[in-house]
Amino acid sequence: MEARGARLDLAVNVAVAQPPAFVAEAIVREVPRLAAYPDPTAATETLAAELGVPAGCVLLTNGSAEAFTLVARLRPWREPLVVEPQFTEPAEALRHAGTPATAHLLDPATGWAVDGASVPAAADLVVVGNPTNPTSRLHPREQILRLVDTATTPDDRVLLVDEAFLDVSTDPAQTVVPDAACRTAGDRTILVTGSLTKTFGLAGLRAGYVVGPEREIDRLRRLQPHWSVNALALAAVLTVCTPRGRDFRDEQRARLRANASHLAATLRACGLHVPVDPDGPFVLAQHPRAASLREGLRATGIAVRRADTFWGLDDTWLRFAARDSGPVDELAAGIRQIEEEIR
Incomplete structure (x- = not known):
């Protein structure tokens, strides 16, 4: 991990250094009940209500990584395709399955905009992030839906959209969660x-989910190991789906x-090229x-974060987490000093 042992971490995209107190307290309250096997029913129903979809359309997972693995095993994909640059885990899950x-590389000259017409029609699985990690580009909902145009x-065709950062993006209304849950013949x-791990500082606990048609969620559930989501994670899910959780997320x-805008301006002032105003x-x-x-x-x-591990990017690219102004000002001072040294 890039950030291990670092004094100042601008590599890892977790919003807070520790969970908010009300979430941590809910997790601690669950500890005396750890002798019982976890039951995801209440947390699933609560999260589904929060998302505005039927409970049968939601599967809680041990983080998004498990979700990608389940989808990779959902069927024997004929021609899976990942829209790149993109978070590396979906492609890794497909490789392991x-x-x-196939990598479908977006054009940096367009700001890595998705063009549904350019995606090969033969692809039976298309994976895209929204907003995309690492480009921080938010694709309009209508562009995402063109990837499943029946004509x-x-x-x-199955479309997998990773919305891990959408809740803290410039426009959460671009979600396709309602579309995923309401498919017709x-x-x-x-x-x-x-x-739920990025916004609430729960990366070490693992709490993710998949939304989709009930028939597909049922198939994913059958592939999932029993008790995959632990009781502490379930307590966290119940707690973030409350008024306090919504206020914290907002x-x-x-x-x-504000941090992302300040960071982009600072990096540009330091002479770095920032091609896309960040949406994530x-x-x-x-x-x-x-x-x-x-x-x-x-x-x-x-x-x-080095960015040459993302498909389509080379070692001239770096990704920076949107920290508060103090750390970003310290980053800027460090960049200027190093630029003087390497000239």
Whole structure:
């Protein structure tokens, strides 16, 4: 991990350094009941109500990583495709399932905009992030839905949309969760993955979900190991789906939006190329000597994310988490000092 041992972490996209007190307290209250096997029913129903979909359309998972693994095993995919650059886990899950995905590389000249017409019609599984990690590009809902247009896509097309960061994006209304849950005969299948770990500081607990048509959720559930989501994670799900949870999420969204704008402006002022105004809580930036810049920052205790592990990006790209102004100002000072040293 890029951030291990770092004094200042701008590599990991978790919004807060620790869970808010009301979530931590709910988790602690569950500890005396850990002798009982976890029952996800109440948490599933509560999350479904929060999302505005039927409970049968929701499957809680051990983080989004398990969701990607379940989808990869859902059927013997013929031609899976991942829209890139993209979070690496979906492609890894497909590779481990024995059905490696084709990479469909978006054009950086368009700001990595999704163009449904350019996606090969033969793809029976299409994976896209919204907003996309690492580009921080939010695709309009209508563009996402073109990927399942009945006039131009095969009958068995499944669209998997990773909305892990949508709740703190510039426009959460671009979600396709309602579309995923309300498919009718003849419609293509949409599955949406989401995460509660990023916004509420629960990456170590693992709490994610999949939304989709009931028949597909039933199939995913049959593939899932028993008791996959532990009792502490279920307590967290119940707690974030409350007025306090919604207020906290709204506060984080406002904070992260301001942070991302400030970070993008700061990086541009430091001479880095930021091609897309960030829609998510992170910024992708380019520097001709990004690798040296990252190493120099790491030597001072500042961690940033290398981006050459994402398909279509090389070692001139870095991703920065949208931290508060103090850490970002310290980052800027570090960048300027290192640029002086490597000239």
